[in-house]
Amino acid sequence: MAEKRSLQSRERPRVHRLRRWLGLFRVSVGRLASQLRRLPRQTAVTVALVALTIALLIIVTGISAGLAVDSTADDEADIRVLPPGGGTLSSVVDVESARFGSVHETAASIDQRDDVAYATPVLTEVIQIRTEGSDEFETVLAMGVIPPEEPATIEGVSTASLEPGDPHFANGTYDGARTGEIVLTDSAANGLNASSGNNLEVTSPTPSASLRQERNNQSRSAIYTATTVEETDSNDLTGELPLVMLHLSELQSITGADDDDLADQVLVETESGTSTAAAESAAADTYPTATIQSGSESDFGSIRSDDFALATSLVALVVAILICSLFVATSSALTIDRDRRTIAVLAAVGFSVRSRLAIVAITTLSLTLAGAVAGVVLGIVGISITNHVATATMAPRPIATLRPAFVPYAIGVALLAGVLALPYPLYLVARTNVVAELGR
């Protein structure tokens, strides 16, 4: 026996401590399992309340993130690259304003960056359009874009119904297949008395463009099919104008802007969560004299929306931490009240105060963790239900988003709440009268 003791005393303290902590962890888990058996209802209520709080946190944060995404979507792009003296609607305000050239190539070079979700040139031109068989042309504003792979909203109009890319461009030859797709805004559709699926005749009102088309033995007009009618927000800049959207090269061909591959501006959307600084720098390298506006400069509404989303999620965070802490502290204190004798026995067999506190802390945090995991599952289901209900009743698209970062965030919040809940149960443990409990 003496030999055994001497061996033990020679063991490295770190290994000794590690074994002690592993042992304490096992005792804590055993205590938690016992609590589940002896007090199933109280344990279930604690886990359920923590889960409910965390689920609500995830749902509110998801809606906040959805609001933030929406505000970015309404803002269409993080970066707007404008030629010196150019503007969003320069073709309407001033037909002679500066434009970018070779925009397909330059936009593609920006688009290839890892931190860029998409980059598209935007050409705005006035065109004439009429439904097939109608006598009268309507003048509308046309917007030529390169629809990205993932649908985006540009000037309030979604690219979802347009084929991604720009096949007619065909590396600058402009002899690729025309898609014949055109998106109508509701104001344009009303003016034309057209709806989705209608064929439309499109032509340029500019004589030079028409002459050029005739010179090239091309028809003066092209036939397009309305892929969808987009309801645009009347508060949007373009909402009051009859607006249509089509592929950039097709609009360039109609209006004569294909000579130098022209566009009025380039919009760049960065990947979610990445800084716009690198993309701004890339745009500045490509267009040294251009005016570069970041999303935050171009739309105050997005700041307001983002601030609102941030404030909402912060309030949810604070409320979740407070409520979770109170639930966990109350439940843990109730459990300790029933478990004082166990704590006294641990003291009697030589467990230090620190070890006794550690056992209670591990048990409490494990319970919180169980609630957090259940809450994450519940939150994910809750977001699905929220989106389902929202889209079925009032919202045109899902209002809440779910991101992988929500999982560690929610678990971290629950554990923080658990840590904040610890002082009260630990105080009860430290105050336990060992002799009185053993004699009870």
Added chain:
Amino acid sequence: MTALEEISFNIHAGEIVGLVGPSGSGKSTALHVVGGLLEPIEGTVDVLGTDLTELSSSQRTRLRRDHIGFIFQQFHLLPALSARDNVALPLVERGVGRRERQQRATELLEQVGLGDRLSHRPGELSGGEQQRVAIARALVTDPELVLADEPTGELDTETGAQVLELLVDVAEDQTVLVATHDERAIDVTDRVLRLLDGEITTDE
């Protein structure tokens, strides 16, 4: 209220001493003082060459961990743990590895005749079996001193006698102080201290 007054006794290493007296005579209090669970207002308590009154609470806990085993009237086993894990419990605080803890606990349980009850929880054991588990737990750290507070109090006569016999058998290398009001405990002790109203009346 004063539980113990002017009490003084010595126990030699290896002795089995009975602290006998009626309920309320101060037996348990004396045991708790010797075990460092209570601190006397006056006087000294010298255990294994250390004056407990000079030690802090955490130092007394360490002394208990390393040198003293406790046996209680109500067994005080942790309901969440199996018999083996209950026996191995004091080794956790000493930082003994799991395999060694289990091996040592199994040996002790076999010694007290419960080799076939290793995985049973306290609720699945009889009173006598639970007290035997408690004896194994008190001895698992190989302490120099074993303090038993009414170890037969919750047991019937025959089981109580068996438990006392077992305690004396397995604790042959230890000093044992048994607080009891069971006069039959005298048969297994080397010496008896009789307590009445917090004072030792006889040392026989």
